Amino acid sequence: MxxxxxxxxxxxxxxxxxxxxxxxxxxxxxxxxxxxxxxxxxxxxxxxxxxxxxxxxxxxxxxxxxxxxxGGTPEPEVPIPDHIVAARVKLFDFRRGFGFAIPFGYPGRDVFFSMDALDALPTAPAPGEAVVLVLEPGPRPRAARVLRWDQATHSGEALDVAS
CATH class of the missing domain: 2.40.50.140 (Nucleic acid-binding proteins)
Structure with a gap:
C-alpha cells in the first residue's frame, strides 16, 4: 500500500x-x-x-x-581537501560489509568505507565513534583505511600512512 x-x-x-x-x-x-x-x-x-x-x-x-x-537552493559541493580526515561514524552494517562516516567540518558529506578498510581494527566501529579516514584519490570520497581515533593519534603507524 x-x-x-x-x-x-x-x-x-x-x-x-x-x-x-x-x-x-x-x-x-x-x-x-x-x-x-x-x-x-x-x-x-x-x-x-x-x-x-x-x-x-x-x-x-x-x-x-x-x-x-x-524550490530549494542548490548547494555548491565543497571538496574534502585532505587525504586524511577526522570523522564520526554514521553507520556500519556488518552484514552488508560497509558503512559511512561524516568528516568533521563537512556536514552532509558522507564518506563510504568497506569492510576491507577496517583491516587495522580489531572490531567494527560503532555509530558516533570518532575515527580517522585515509581517503583514496578520486572524485568521490572513499576511505581506503579506517583507524580508531586513539590509534591514529598515538601510533607511529598512522604517521607512516600520511606520508
Missing part, C-alpha cells in the same frame, strides 16, 4: 545515484535516481519540496514515484 506526501529534500548525491527526502514527521524516504528520471526529474536541490508516492520496503520507506519538485 502506497501513500503520497510532500517532503523536504534532505540530501541527494547524483554521483551515488540516490538520496533521501524527509516526511513532515521526520522519517526519511529513500529516493533512487532512476525513479526521478522515470518521472522526468533530476536530483532535487536541498530544501526543495518533493511530492512523492512511497511505500514501505524491507530496508525502510522508499519512493516509487515523484509527482513534483518545487
Amino acid at each position: 502506497s501513500e503520497i506526501a510532500k517532503c523536504a529534500a534532505k540530501r541527494f548525491r547524483s554521483e551515488r545515484g540516490y538520496g533521501f527526502v524527509t516526511l513532515p514527521e521526520g522519517d526519511d524516504i529513500f529516493l533512487h535516481l532512476s525513479i526521478l528520471r522515470e518521472c522526468g526529474f533530476e536530483a532535487p536541490p536541498q530544501g526543495a519540496t518533493v511530492e512523492v508516492e512511497y511505500r514501505p520496503s524491507p530496508k525502510g520507506l522508499e519512493a516509487i514515484r515523484v509527482l513534483s519538485i518545487e
Whole structure:
C-alpha cells in the first residue's frame, strides 16, 4: 500500500545515484535516481519540496514515484581537501560489509568505507565513534583505511600512512 506526501529534500548525491527526502514527521524516504528520471526529474536541490508516492520496503520507506519538485537552493559541493580526515561514524552494517562516516567540518558529506578498510581494527566501529579516514584519490570520497581515533593519534603507524 502506497501513500503520497510532500517532503523536504534532505540530501541527494547524483554521483551515488540516490538520496533521501524527509516526511513532515521526520522519517526519511529513500529516493533512487532512476525513479526521478522515470518521472522526468533530476536530483532535487536541498530544501526543495518533493511530492512523492512511497511505500514501505524491507530496508525502510522508499519512493516509487515523484509527482513534483518545487524550490530549494542548490548547494555548491565543497571538496574534502585532505587525504586524511577526522570523522564520526554514521553507520556500519556488518552484514552488508560497509558503512559511512561524516568528516568533521563537512556536514552532509558522507564518506563510504568497506569492510576491507577496517583491516587495522580489531572490531567494527560503532555509530558516533570518532575515527580517522585515509581517503583514496578520486572524485568521490572513499576511505581506503579506517583507524580508531586513539590509534591514529598515538601510533607511529598512522604517521607512516600520511606520508
